[in-house]
Amino acid sequence: MTFDQNHSALHSEALELLRKLTGNPKAIFHEGQFEAIEALVAERRRALVIQRTGWGKSAVYFIAALLMRRRGAGPALIVSPLLALMRDQVEAASRAGVRAAMVNSSNVTEWEEIRSALEAGGLDVLLIGPERLNNPAFRTEWLPSIQARMGLLVIDEAHCISDWGHDFRPDYRRIRHLIAELPASVPVLATTATANQRVVQDVAEQLNVHGGGEQTPDFSQEVFILRGPLSRDSLRLGVLQLKHSSERVAWLVEHLGTLEGSGIIYALTVSAAEDTAAALREAGYEVLAYTGKTDPDERLEVESALKDNRVKALVATSALGMGFDKPDLGFVVHLGAPSSAVAYYQQVGRAGRGAINADVLLLPGSEDTEIWEYFATASMPTEENTTQLLNALAESTAAGQTLSVPALETRIDVRRSSIDLLLKVLAVEGAVERADRGWVSTGQPWVYDQARYDRVAATRQQEQQAMLDYEHTDVCRMVFLARELDDMSAQPCGQCDVCAGPWYSQTTSEQAAQIAQNNLKRVGVVIEPRGMWPTGLDRLNISENGKPVKGKIPPALRAEAGRSVARLSDLGWGNRLREVFITDAAGVAVDGPVPADLGRAAVKVLGEWDWPERPAAVISIPSPTRPQLADSLARGLGAVGKLKDLGSVQPVAPSEHFGGNSVFRCAGVFHFFEIPQEVEEFLRENPVSVLLVTDVVDSRWTFTVVARQLLQAGASTVLPFALASTH
Structure with missing residues (x-):
């Protein structure tokens, strides 16, 4: 067949799968969707897709996975960052007839069954968290077999690969090594809704590594990048400046019921989420808290309560972030601002999907910058801490011993959370590796890259300033957010509070203020x-x-x-x-x-x-x-x-x-x-x-x-x- 005939046949086949996936016999591809599928299936390219939430990135990789399977390829491996995201993806895949399973800490009892199905060719898609790539048992018992038959590799929320991204995760850096070991004939797809040009360049460079021992076709020398407009017509944005936290909680007490549907109220800290949830429950609202302290089993129930509209809102920290999928989410309110406009865009992107319109309101706090500084300091490895850890591991490895994290705590004066972070960073960079009963030094030379961390710290400062600028901008708020993501095509939305004036009430009743005061002034x-x-x-x-x-x-x-x-x-x-x-x-x-x-x-x-x-x-x-x-x-x-x-x-x-x-x-x-x-x-x-x-x-x-x-x-x-x- 000619190129045009091949193109037409692939389009018809992909369209059939799209309609099955969506359950809509009249569905058609969004602009760019088929082009990405074609780059993966027909050209075996390495592709980066940056498209707004709700555009249909998952449809691209599910359809591409099935098309590759029909052509004799093995199952797709999808690296996904959150359990909630995996659960939703497995459910969506199953509805479309895609045989999908996930391997993570929540379903250990199912692993052997999943592995047997994988070996027997009974799976089309396997989803894993990035931390699996750092698990010795998974690396030795699962990964060789998966790599030998993999038909497609997908990295979801790919901005996590980049330390310039707002949600960098060290475990994601291991994906670069996985990509380098793949034959050039295995297509690779990275997707995200939140990436500026710096992140795009960093991710593209990591996608374009080759080392699988196979001749690289000319067409895959350059990463296929599909970048769509990131502005969201379905979101009505606003910022309401209130001086005290009690005023912000009082606003919610007074006005939460006027927001359409159910939604998410984001807070910056666990205690703020719990305090706010308590105040709203006292005011008669059905709300639940969702934080890093929420038990994993309870998280699933809390998520379901929101998805089923059994609660008005979840009051959540960033623990409820990437991957939570509720197509009819009606609003997102922030009590306190995230530390970057990019992170803010990612969180508000949970709302206003499809044909649903949603309200997005930011209630910034005077304490925001202090909280940003605390988290930034806690997440950055220092040269002193890193040197202590490397010396302790070198000494124990030379003595033929491994060290667990509790054992490392007795040897270096570093908090456990910081030790975990340091080990991830050093493992990705080859200085240490995880063994069966702890950690060992690899003996490879490693130098603390002060210049790199200085650059990252400077970038974080710029991002924080951009968030403060967003709060006071006289530019359309959607245009501002899109430009922070280097999308210069955005046009004024005509509906945010800058374009059309405040759409939200700016006053609260004495009764609401009293409820907030009574709750927040409780001591003890x-x-x-x-x-x-x-x-x-x-x-x-x-x-x-x-x-x-x-x-x-x-x-x-x-x-x-x-x-x-x-x-x-x-x-x-x-x-x-x-x-x-x-x-x-x-x-x-x-x-x-x-x-x-x-x-x-x-x-x-x-x-x-x-x-x-x-x-x-x-x-x-x-x-x-x-x-x-x-x-x-x-x-x-x-x-x-x-x-x-x-x-x-x-x-x-x-x-x-x-x-x-x-x-x-x-x-x-x-x-x-x-x-x-x-x-x-x-x-x-x-x-x-x-x-x-x-x-x-x-x-x-x-x-x-x-x-x-x-x-x-x-x-x-x-x-x-x-x-x-x-x-």
Whole structure:
């Protein structure tokens, strides 16, 4: 057949599959869809498709997968970042007659059945998370067989490959190695809705690596890039500036019911999501919280509740992001702004799909920039941390040992979350690798790329500024977002609040304000007592009476559940606490007596505390950064409660481990404090309940260790209290 005949035959075959996939006998391809399919199936190209959410990227790879199968190729492998996304894709594929399965941590019991179906040719599509590529068992037992018969490789949400992307994930970098090992005859498709030109270039370069040992056809030398317009006519955008968090929650209390359909309310922190959900439920709305703390099984139920319109909204963190698919989502509201306009576009893209119109409103917060800075700092590996980790692994590997993450915690003073991130980055770059029972050094030379991380940090700063600019722009908001994604074709939408004026109410009733105030002004966060010593204290020479300190902390030597006024990340009192816990221009903590309003809030917490035994005495833990604040809080509470003032516990040696991970923090305070002799004498004669006070609680190890010492000295119970908590 001629080229035109081949083209026409492939189009007819693909159109038949499209109509089966959509269930619409009159469906036709969107502009670019068939061209992408043709590039993959007829030309075996490597392709990058950047199209807005709802355009139909999944239709491209499902149809291409089936067409490749009809031509004798093996199943398609789809790398997808989220369980929610995989579940939706498997369901969509099954409805269209595509035999699809997923392999991830949620369905371990089904793996053998799936593997058997794969070996027998009974699957058209296999979906995996990127972390599978770093799993030793999967790499050795699954991947060789998959690679040998793979008909198509798909990388969904491909912006995750690029460290310039708003949601870079180290595990995604492994895909580059997988691509390089593929024969040139295996087509590769990367898809995303959120990529500016920098990300496009980075992803295209990674797609265009070859090393499968097969001659590369001329047509695949250049990546096929299909980039469509990213503006969304179905979204009506707006920004409402409200000064205080209570005003933002009050706006929702007043106006959530006026938003059409059901939707998502995004918050920047777990505590903000939980606080907002509580306020809205008190106002009578059916809402649920969805955060990183939500149990995996519960997440599925919560997602279903929104999809089935059994709730008005989910109040969610970014844990509900890529992959959540509800075609009739009616609105997206943000309490606080994401750190980039690109990330914002990705989240609001959940709404207004197909023929559905949706309202999108941003309620920025004064605390947004602080939260951005915290997450940016936490996600960036430092040279010091990386060097510590590499040295520890090199030493253990030379001794023929592997190190688990808990074992690494006892050797390097780095938080577990940072260790996990460092291991992913170093594994992708070949310096370490995962073994059956831990991690080992590969011995390959590795140099910390300071220039690269500086460039990424500078890019993040630019993105944050762009988000602030979006909040105050006089340009059509859809045009602004599209241009941030380097789509210069966007035209004014005519319906956002810049083009047509505010479409949302800018006022709230006194009743709504009162509900918000009552909820956010509630004080008192429980500080759960620790019940176990961290593993590895013996490696840091922590012992007592010649015996290692390990295992359970005896109940008789544990603190009771304590209290703080609020978390620093809370919407209500958290804002006030952040004003107190500030640093000056030189980074030095600003200190002073506890402000009167926070003192009253602390007294209220004590008044509502259902303690097992009322405290009769108070003792403080000196703060290394805000001694006046901690001391005045303890003395004030003692005076109000008419408690015996026991002064403060005394530091006896400089702490070697301030900050860092749990093991080092515990070790740093274990022998750091002593109970003054006069306090011990008092407690021996008067075994009373003691209120243990400090300014801020983070790891809880100081409270744990000092409470244990007080109980050993004779206290009947110990009640920890902090002005603020970090978690």
